[in-house]
Amino acid sequence: MKTKSYVYGHWIPGSEETTHIFHSVTGERITSTSSEGVDLPRALDYGRSEGGPALRALTLHERALALKALAKHLLERKDELYRISACTGATRADSWVDIEGGIGTLFSFSSIARREFPNEPFIVEGGPERLSAGNTFSARHILTPKRGVSVHINAFNFPCWGMLEKIAPSLIAGVPAVVKPATGSAYLAEAMARQIIASGLLPEGALQLICGRAGNLLDHLREQDVVTFTGSAETGRKLKAHPGIIARSIPFNQEADSLNCCVLGESVKADDPEFGLFIKEVVREMTSKAGQKCTAIRRILVPEQQLQPVADALKARLSKMAVGDPAAEGVRMGPLLGAAQKAEVQASVEALAGSCEILLGGGDFELVGERAVRDAFYPPTLLYCADPLATEAPHSTEAFGPVATLMPYRGTDEAIDLAAKGRGSLVGSVVTSDDGEAARIVLGAAAWHGRMLVLNRDCAKESTGHGSPLPLLVHGGPGRAGGGEELGGARAVKHYMQRTSVQGSPRSLAAITREYQAGARVRETDIHPFRKHFEDLEVGDRLTTHRRTVTEADIVNFGCVSGDHFYAHFDEEAAKDSLFGKRVAHGYFVVSAAAGLFVDPAPGPVLANYGLENLRFIEPVGIGDTIQARLTAKRKIAKEKRPDEDRAVGVVVWDVEIVNQEDKAVALYDVLTLVERRLA
Secondary structure, three states: OOEEEEEEEEEEOOOEEEEEEEEOOOOOOOEEEEEOOOOOOHHHHHHHHHHHHHHHHHHHHHHHHHHHHHHHHHHHHHHHHHHHHHHOOHHHHHHHHHHHHHHHHHHHHHHHHHHHHOOOOOOOEEEEEEEOOOOEEEEEEEEOOOOOEEEEEEEOOOOHHHHHHHHHHHHHOOEEEEOOOOOOHHHHHHHHHHHHHHHOOOOOEEEEEEOOOOOOOHHHHHOOOEEEEEEOHHHHHHHHOHHHHHOOOOOEEEEEOOOOOEEEEEOOOOOOHHHHHHHHHHHHHHHHHHHHOOOOOOEHHHEEEHHHHHHHHHHHHHHHHOEOOOOOOOOOOOOOOOOHHHHHHHHHHHHHHHOOOOEEEEOOOOOOOOOOOOHHHHHHHHEEOOOOOOOOHHHHHOOOEEHHHHHHHHOHOOOHHHHHHOOEEEEEEEEEEOOHHHHHHHHHHHHHEEEEEEEEEOOOOOOOOOOOOOOOOOOEHHHHHEEEEEEHHHHHHHHOEEEEEEEEEEHHHHHHOOOOOOOOEEEOOOOOOHHOOOOOOOOOOOEEOOEEEEOHHHHHHHHHHHEEEOOOHHHHHHOOOOOOOOOOOOOOHHHHHHHHHHHOOOOOOOOEEEEEEEEOOOOOEEOOOOOEEEEEEEEEEEEOOOOOOOOEEEEEEEEEEEEOOOOOEEEHHHHHHHHOOOOO
């Protein structure tokens, strides 16, 4: 059996030089892989010429809906992936994070894109930038898909999640992906890729998979391509320094393994809930995925006076950890990926032991399960560094397995200094219920971390934990951690797009962005815009309303209805000394009155008010002032019709300007309405 690559529309088995891959538990050979025979330049060109145009022909919402459908497809076939994942030595819980966690990322990015981006092939970012006094010259920022491919070089520890969390934002951005999984677990990435390709839910060329060596892949990259890398800091530095990457200024996003820390607050006592949470979190991060996580806790920072209680508690919990075949009853931790990985971990532990004391592990241990052979198994190992400020090894040597070093600190400042000695980390944790202590540590150490978790009794029940990257949050870190960012919600999608400032007249910019802005062309017709279906409305359609003079009765009645009796509305004398110099109408009355001016009361295509955004009160409205509203269709967002909905709708964003009798703006805001579509 051979693991195959999927390139230029075909599954291709490697030839000649072959790397054999073994079952992590039993040591049996299960497959082999090679990229020999794969035309790497052709694969890149195929993505650019086939996958790119097909993706760019879709809107962001259409791309997002394809990912949602793909996620559902994969969930229905997850059992086969779990079966194959067991060969990597992962427990069921480990596999859940990799498989269903990865699928969940597809759902998350699909939702983010449809919630935060327009239903267009591009993104308009921010508001108009006025560049001239007369507003005949202004600018907008747009993001368009890069015209290349995104090359994802992934680590071995999460072959499913690692692939999906990268391709999701890339595909939504409209950029095809070429995935290069780590060789040792490529067979699991291939199994998931087969399900994706077989679904037919992605355009041909949107996803390609290269199993085996990357060869000269980076030599053939172009300026519009993007590279993302997850793996060791050493390998990342070599790839980032590739001459082609430098010469063509190709974006290179690196997420590297780091020496993450967990800090127990000085305020925590042994009988506090936080003490137990700290022990549980450290043990979980040391043993989950057998410690093969880029976010795992490697450095355990505790107050000097709590050193012995923490050491005793950790040894007690870790010594009870059943290590062996994940299929055997009671096993909580499986093997490392293979014998080579075990040898690397052992070498790192020996290097650490030169300046640290081994408190637990590092040698013989009981192995559970008849099938299990010792080739890839390594026990939970706890080390102790007595003088961490003067000892470099635990801050620079990482054993990528179930290994962590315990170290004492004296005072908050020293804890911050120790956290910083990791020279940049993906994540750090602080366990304390003292908010002041948490603030000091987080603000002191944040510059060295991509993410920081504050864990205490209040959030523990629902906390996702130290080592769980989330689609909405930035995953990455400075320095040793790679200096890059992944995930982070909308930010991840924008990483694969080009930001361009476009300058011109408001009319030209409105035509380019498909979004109305002040100064652009408008159209007023005899048909009230609320009488138009979604398809019939055009950006720039405007209604100028009749006028209304604000009276004292309006102010009094609104105050009685709302309960807002602020002095500026009701106290004549006090109002004279106010910011306004007179009694004024409630701002929300002005907005409500404007709605009365522009709303068509009869049933029609406009079904509901969906929200109000960006409200600003510009000028006060006093008794006797006359207001008028200008309502302009600003942006249209088509929505998918859900199975439980009886009609199709879209969201229309209306630009609202309320002016007074001098034609001065008194309020500006956007109103969102749900508008019925003619399409079923």
